[in-house]
Amino acid sequence: MSLEQFLQYVLSGVTNGSIYAMAAIGFNIVYNTTGIINFAQGEFAMLGGMTAISLSAFLPLPLAIALSVFLVSLVGALVDFAFIRRLGKPTVLNMIIMTIGLSIAIREVALHIWDEKVRSLPYFTGTEVSSINIFGAYISPQVLWVLGISGIIVAGLALFFRYTLTGRAMRACASNITAARLCGINTRNMVTVSFMLAAAIGALAGCIVSPITQTQYDCGTPLAIKGFTVAILGGLGNSAGAVAGGIVIGLLEAFSISVLPLAYKDAVAITVLLIILFVRPAGLFGKKEAARLKEF
Amino acid sequence: MKKYFPIAALAVFVILFQAAASLAGREYYLTQLTMAGYYSLVILGLTLVMGYAGQISMGHAAFFAMGGYTAAVMTTHDLAAGGALAQAAVSLGLTVTSTNAFGAKIIHFSPWVSLAAAVVLTVSVAFLIGIPILKLKGHYLAMGTLGFGIIVYRIVLGTHLFGEADGISDVPEFGLAGGIAVSGDPASRVQNYYIAAVMVILTITLLLNLVDSRIGRALRSIHGNEEAAGAMGVDTSRYKLSVFVLSAVFACVAGVFLTHFNGGIGPSQADVMKSVSFVAIVAVGGMANLWGALVMGVVLNFLSLRGYFGSYDELVFGGILIFIMLFFPDGLLRAENFRGPAALLDRARSVLKRGGDNGIS
Amino acid sequence: MGFLEVSGLSRSFSGLRAVDGVSFSVEKNAIKAVIGPNGAGKTTLFNLIAGALEADSGEIRIRGAAIQNLPPFRIARHGVSRTFQNIKLFSHMTVLENVMVGRHIRTRAGMGQAMLRLPGSRAEEREIRERSMEMLSFMGIAGLADQEATSLAFGKQRILEIARAMATEPELLLLDEPAAGLNMYETAQISDLITKIRERGVTVLVIEHDMSLVMNISDDIVVLASGKKIAEGKPMEIQKNEEVIRVYLGDEDA
Numbered sequence: 001m002s003l004e005q006f007l008q009y010v011l012s013g014v015t016n017g018s019i020y021a022m023a024a025i026g027f028n029i030v031y032n033t034t035g036i037i038n039f040a041q042g043e044f045a046m047l048g049g050m051t052a053i054s055l056s057a058f059l060p061l062p063l064a065i066a067l068s069v070f071l072v073s074l075v076g077a078l079v080d081f082a083f084i085r086r087l088g089k090p091t092v093l094n095m096i097i098m099t100i101g102l103s104i105a106i107r108e109v110a111l112h113i114w115d116e117k118v119r120s121l122p123y124f125t126g127t128e129v130s131s132i133n134i135f136g137a138y139i140s141p142q143v144l145w146v147l148g149i150s151g152i153i154v155a156g157l158a159l160f161f162r163y164t165l166t167g168r169a170m171r172a173c174a175s176n177i178t179a180a181r182l183c184g185i186n187t188r189n190m191v192t193v194s195f196m197l198a199a200a201i202g203a204l205a206g207c208i209v210s211p212i213t214q215t216q217y218d219c220g221t222p223l224a225i226k227g228f229t230v231a232i233l234g235g236l237g238n239s240a241g242a243v244a245g246g247i248v249i250g251l252l253e254a255f256s257i258s259v260l261p262l263a264y265k266d267a268v269a270i271t272v273l274l275i276i277l278f279v280r281p282a283g284l285f286g287k288k289e290a291a292r293l294k295e296f
Numbered sequence: 297m298k299k300y301f302p303i304a305a306l307a308v309f310v311i312l313f314q315a316a317a318s319l320a321g322r323e324y325y326l327t328q329l330t331m332a333g334y335y336s337l338v339i340l341g342l343t344l345v346m347g348y349a350g351q352i353s354m355g356h357a358a359f360f361a362m363g364g365y366t367a368a369v370m371t372t373h374d375l376a377a378g379g380a381l382a383q384a385a386v387s388l389g390l391t392v393t394s395t396n397a398f399g400a401k402i403i404h405f406s407p408w409v410s411l412a413a414a415v416v417l418t419v420s421v422a423f424l425i426g427i428p429i430l431k432l433k434g435h436y437l438a439m440g441t442l443g444f445g446i447i448v449y450r451i452v453l454g455t456h457l458f459g460e461a462d463g464i465s466d467v468p469e470f471g472l473a474g475g476i477a478v479s480g481d482p483a484s485r486v487q488n489y490y491i492a493a494v495m496v497i498l499t500i501t502l503l504l505n506l507v508d509s510r511i512g513r514a515l516r517s518i519h520g521n522e523e524a525a526g527a528m529g530v531d532t533s534r535y536k537l538s539v540f541v542l543s544a545v546f547a548c549v550a551g552v553f554l555t556h557f558n559g560g561i562g563p564s565q566a567d568v569m570k571s572v573s574f575v576a577i578v579a580v581g582g583m584a585n586l587w588g589a590l591v592m593g594v595v596l597n598f599l600s601l602r603g604y605f606g607s608y609d610e611l612v613f614g615g616i617l618i619f620i621m622l623f624f625p626d627g628l629l630r631a632e633n634f635r636g637p638a639a640l641l642d643r644a645r646s647v648l649k650r651g652g653d654n655g656i657s
Numbered sequence: 658m659g660f661l662e663v664s665g666l667s668r669s670f671s672g673l674r675a676v677d678g679v680s681f682s683v684e685k686n687a688i689k690a691v692i693g694p695n696g697a698g699k700t701t702l703f704n705l706i707a708g709a710l711e712a713d714s715g716e717i718r719i720r721g722a723a724i725q726n727l728p729p730f731r732i733a734r735h736g737v738s739r740t741f742q743n744i745k746l747f748s749h750m751t752v753l754e755n756v757m758v759g760r761h762i763r764t765r766a767g768m769g770q771a772m773l774r775l776p777g778s779r780a781e782e783r784e785i786r787e788r789s790m791e792m793l794s795f796m797g798i799a800g801l802a803d804q805e806a807t808s809l810a811f812g813k814q815r816i817l818e819i820a821r822a823m824a825t826e827p828e829l830l831l832l833d834e835p836a837a838g839l840n841m842y843e844t845a846q847i848s849d850l851i852t853k854i855r856e857r858g859v860t861v862l863v864i865e866h867d868m869s870l871v872m873n874i875s876d877d878i879v880v881l882a883s884g885k886k887i888a889e890g891k892p893m894e895i896q897k898n899e900e901v902i903r904v905y906l907g908d909e910d911a
Contacts, residue, residue, distance in 0.1 A: 509771035
């Protein structure tokens, strides 16, 4: 394999991996505050892309994206208000089915709003044929956008959770919800914030990757599955782990096409997931006890 | 004996429905009910795993597909041109000759042989996969079984032997005995309806017996409190694996029969959404409720196959899931839900009033 | 050699020695109490004996057979049964069904027999039901047989858990704080039950904080503190043991 090819694979892998990591982070944010794995997380990315595409018809691109992210975060809030708040004492299975139901519902509504055509946002800079030469590998400038914005999101979140009151309140909820309540934190609202934040991140991820992978009403589910794989790989709830996990999965997928038929590429992530679950369910960076916790 | 009363009622219903459909000239209803019946076999087996042993399996369509694809491959593969192994199979009497859609005569494995092979394959895979997977709990078990289902889906979708995206068609009929055969021939619609009905009645009888026994109680004790079950001497790992494998067998047999009935199989039968729908129907029917699962399975599959909801089919399904999980999290078909409109309104009000994060985390 | 022999048993959690080199034995058909202040390692000791935890070192023998580190269901088959400090009844099952699960290791009908309702399994079912009802009567809660187990009053739940454990026909019964949370009347009931259980030939090892119960029914007492055994002997001796008094009431100078 030549250096250029190698670099090509690496960049492709890291690009996809960043998007998976974004999805995983979205999972982690909701999981940390509520213990719920939100299967509808992928749909937030899909909605982000679709909404931005529609808005970009009459708004400049940056504004379309910003507005889309805002609107999808409202959808996240709606999901919380209308449904999550109505849950009694849900079992793990109840929550799984509930969020699967939400995922299906959102997807089908999207189908009826936008139909099944594949669409995409325009490239942020350049066109689909522009490319930048990096050490001999030719990549689309969009790749730099994906990596750059993902990096900003991760850094922004780190700052948010460390230095803002809301961020720290959310960490408190994740750590010990009763203690958080006793400190006067409105844990209910923290749950809503979690959903909004997860939705916003998902939406933004959906937008930045849209020119490369296109957007379609059912592109949410495969993303959610990969995102969940990455979340578990990095340790459920551990967002730094999610970033690492995303890069690992992205790279594995990218390099897999040099040894496996293309049809099996999607199975790579799943196989990794199964191996992780069998060998070390806590993931690369998670705590061992966490893996045994949540019961049916 | 009183628990068998509903079975008798079911048999009566089966006969009445058929008579009505035939009289009304709507025999195609029977076709859809037959298909719904076969899916119910999967759902009944899954109820055992989920409701009684308390384990989630989001990949059961994989076992259905294993059964169907094995049957399809083995009964459509022409052995006439084969080598020594093929000749051996013929001389052992394992094969049958039939005419395919193009009028050519082909020699293929008899459906009985392929059924046996399908079961052996499914049992082996379920056993091997079950050992590590059933050590997982909660979300991890769900994702593990989901992952397994996806891998099987990808395999059937991406492999030439399985017809890739087109699947396998022209699957011959499955001759059972004395002229009765599982086939897609419209002329034998009524016959096939009864074959499916017999399978369903047999399955639910066996499972009702199992649930009401020492083993059934052991399973329920695992679901009730796994640690205490172990302390009382129940080998929890072994039982979880046993019901997992048993339910895989039901799914496999359903797959074989439905493939012969449909005359073919495609990758959509292994799709994640199919597995999810099975899980959802078990949850909606009431988890540890065999009759609930059967009724919901037949009704929902039937309605879906009849296309009652048109393009809103999936949306309705998603909506039902959300609705049931909010208002009837313990399942729909339970005694406490049939106490009259006042009680239901009460429940609706209390659900809508909720606003806390009770139970979360 | 005693019926139950514990020697040099140790278990640590992240450096904290929960059980530290504990050794004692229990004579057949005796009632032995394990007492000690909170955090002494009593429940950890039970969990080790019952197989819920793995020991770092040491041995546990029943009638000479080593059972340390076996999985709980195997230990049950050696004739050891237990109750739990936080009652662990089987949810979604009736009182009778809970006890019937206790008969599991004494019966044999398999899946195939069950599904086909073969005559052998039907006869066994009848026997399970009869024996379980008999155990409920023995425990005085036969009238509650068809109620959902988790809907019972707390004191009755405790009795049910003991009935369930007794249904396994154990030779050694481990009772983890059976009187916790019970009033005086209910405690006296438990006391009676334990005595009746001993009369049936069962050896009993019981963790308890209720000193009157302990002093009343125990033949023997072993005292734990900070994971170590600090005293063992007859109730009268233990009552007067200075070390025991010190760990319970604290040093005057402390």
